[in-house]
Amino acid sequence: MGRIPCCEDNVKRGQWTPEEDNKLSSYIAQHGTRNWRLIPKNAGLQRCGKSCRLRWTNYLRPDLKHGQFSGAEEQTIVKLHSVVGNRWSLIAAQLPGRTDNDVKNHWNTKLKRKLSGMGIDPITHKPFSHLMAEIATTLATPQVAHLAEAALGCFKDEMLHLLTKKRIDFQLLQSNTDGVQRNTSSPYIATQHDETFEKPGIFPQNKTWDSAGATSANFAGTCCNFPSSLDAFFCGPSSFGYEGGLSPWNQSMCTGSTCTAGEQQGRSHGKLDDENGEESQGGKEMRDGPSLFNTDCVLWDLPSDEPNSLRAFTS
DNA sequence: AAGTCTCGCAACCGCAAGAGC
DNA sequence: GGCTCTTGCGGTTGCGAGACT
Numbered sequence: 608m609g610r611i612p613c614c615e616d617n618v619k620r621g622q623w624t625p626e627e628d629n630k631l632s633s634y635i636a637q638h639g640t641r642n643w644r645l646i647p648k649n650a651g652l653q654r655c656g657k658s659c660r661l662r663w664t665n666y667l668r669p670d671l672k673h674g675q676f677s678g679a680e681e682q683t684i685v686k687l688h689s690v691v692g693n694r695w696s697l698i699a700a701q702l703p704g705r706t707d708n709d710v711k712n713h714w715n716t717k718l719k720r721k722l723s724g725m726g727i728d729p730i731t732h733k734p735f736s737h738l739m740a741e742i743a744t745t746l747a748t749p750q751v752a753h754l755a756e757a758a759l760g761c762f763k764d765e766m767l768h769l770l771t772k773k774r775i776d777f778q779l780l781q782s783n784t785d786g787v788q789r790n791t792s793s794p795y796i797a798t799q800h801d802e803t804f805e806k807p808g809i810f811p812q813n814k815t816w817d818s819a820g821a822t823s824a825n826f827a828g829t830c831c832n833f834p835s836s837l838d839a840f841f842c843g844p845s846s847f848g849y850e851g852g853l854s855p856w857n858q859s860m861c862t863g864s865t866c867t868a869g870e871q872q873g874r875s876h877g878k879l880d881d882e883n884g885e886e887s888q889g890g891k892e893m894r895d896g897p898s899l900f901n902t903d904c905v906l907w908d909l910p911s912d913e914p915n916s917l918r919a920f921t922s
Numbered sequence: 923a924a925g926t927c928t929c930g931c932a933a934c935c936g937c938a939a940g941a942g943c
Numbered sequence: 944g945g946c947t948c949t950t951g952c953g954g955t956t957g958c959g960a961g962a963c964t
Contacts, residue, residue: 621958622932622959623932623933642949657934657935658933660950661932662932664951665933689932693954696952707952707953708932708953710929713931715954718932870942
């Protein structure tokens with residue numbers, strides 16, 4: 608005896624028409640939202656009750672707010688998400704007029720990416736630097752690579768995505784600067800012809816993280832600048848309400864050199880600078896201190912004989 | 923101008939909890 | 944207590960519009 612289907616097979620699926628919306632809205636206005644299974648029948652709709660409920664709660668309800676999320680709303684989402692995680696209904700309950708679907712979609716399409724771009728893990732809400740340091744200092748060497756990959760998968764996705772977009776630019780840059788022949792068999796290198804790298808994602812399945820090469824020590828040392836397209840995220844004014852008005856990224860990772868490109872292009876350094884236009888203490892501490900990210904952002908070290916495609920951004 | 927890609931949103935799916943009998 | 948039905952929730956998918964090549 609299998610699961611009882613929530614509705615018959617002959618129901619309509621897909622986009623709702625304005626006529627259907629009208630039927631549903633007027634029926635609910637008259638009779639309320641009792642028993643969703645009966646509502647489509649009584650309202651003359653060829654729809655599943657579940658579909659009607661979804662349409663009503665996510666779109667037709669008169670108290671819904673449509674349109675862009677405000678900065679305050681985004682801050683609320685990020686703050687609450689750092690506390691309750693993917694409890695979208697809980698988060699949406701704090702945002703009048705927004706549904707859990709709205710919040711979820713906004714998180715998945717905008718905020719998650721934005722945080723990743725800021726160097727903040729959207730799952731733990733910690734700066735990637737902290738996660739890397741924790742991983743590197745607390746785990747045995749053979750475990751580090753796998754756990755680091757799991758923990759930082761999101762960030763790597765983001766980086767690979769950006770690198771993929773930028774690949775032609777940086778290849779040109781490299782060919783003009785170092786003249787080193789590319790080794791396409793390297794697990795760390797993306798080339799224009801590497802099909803496995805075309806699709807953003809974690810490392811190609813047949814090219815796994817080299818646990819021998821990616822020791823804890825290798826997480827430190829190699830520096831790179833992110834492509835300038837990320838500068839806006841690193842150095843922009845949005846802090847998402849992290850403590851003290853500074854995002855963890857701004858506090859710990861956004862050093863002057865990281866943002867050089869953006870500043871040269873006329874973008875402001877945002878929260879990093881204090882009122883006197885000088886660098887904040889937080890940034891200095893991180894730069895001078897024992898952080899893994901002593902100067903610029905660090906992804907991972909590569910074997911010294913491997914040309915590092917990421918280094919294209921350093922020059 | 924046409925084809926391809928990317929993004930954002932709406933909708934669907936399946937599971938779990940709650941309510942009622 | 945157990946069964947059925949309803950509702951709520953979170954993850955995932957599909958599609959259309961706009962951007963890009």
